[in-house]
Amino acid sequence: MGASLTTMRIYSMRFLSQISVAITNCRLFEKTEKALNHALLECRNLRFMITVPKNMTSVNKTKDMIKQMIVQIHALVDADRCLVYTTDMDDKTFSNVENKSEEAHPFTKGIVGYVCANKTRA
Numbered sequence: 001m002g003a004s005l006t007t008m009r010i011y012s013m014r015f016l017s018q019i020s021v022a023i024t025n026c027r028l029f030e031k032t033e034k035a036l037n038h039a040l041l042e043c044r045n046l047r048f049m050i051t052v053p054k055n056m057t058s059v060n061k062t063k064d065m066i067k068q069m070i071v072q073i074h075a076l077v078d079a080d081r082c083l084v085y086t087t088d089m090d091d092k093t094f095s096n097v098e099n100k101s102e103e104a105h106p107f108t109k110g111i112v113g114y115v116c117a118n119k120t121r122a
Helices: 002-057 062-077 110-118
Strands: 085-089 093-096
Touching: 002 062, 085 110, 093 110
Parallel strands: none
Antiparallel strands: 085 093
8 A cells, every 4th residue: 555655656746747748838929929919019019110111102193192101000009990181281181191082171170170179389
């Protein structure tokens, strides 16, 4: 009976040792996965930063350039929607860049108008 108790202790110690190694491996895997995800995000951001100037130099019209930037920023931040408004400070109007009708709205209309009217110049 004494030999089987000793044998059980040896097996228990081996089993606990293997559990310890497995837990250490799990922790190491978690750290590696986080570092990899961070590196992939940085790589994506750097690719975006490289493509923006390249695209900006290939476009002549301001609105076309802004539309390209909207597409790239939309993809970068994985947003549901991305809108850019342009302002005409002389007429005190704003318009959506993607709006086909080119309809301008007064600064007195909506939240965007309020922001345009109350923005501070840097």
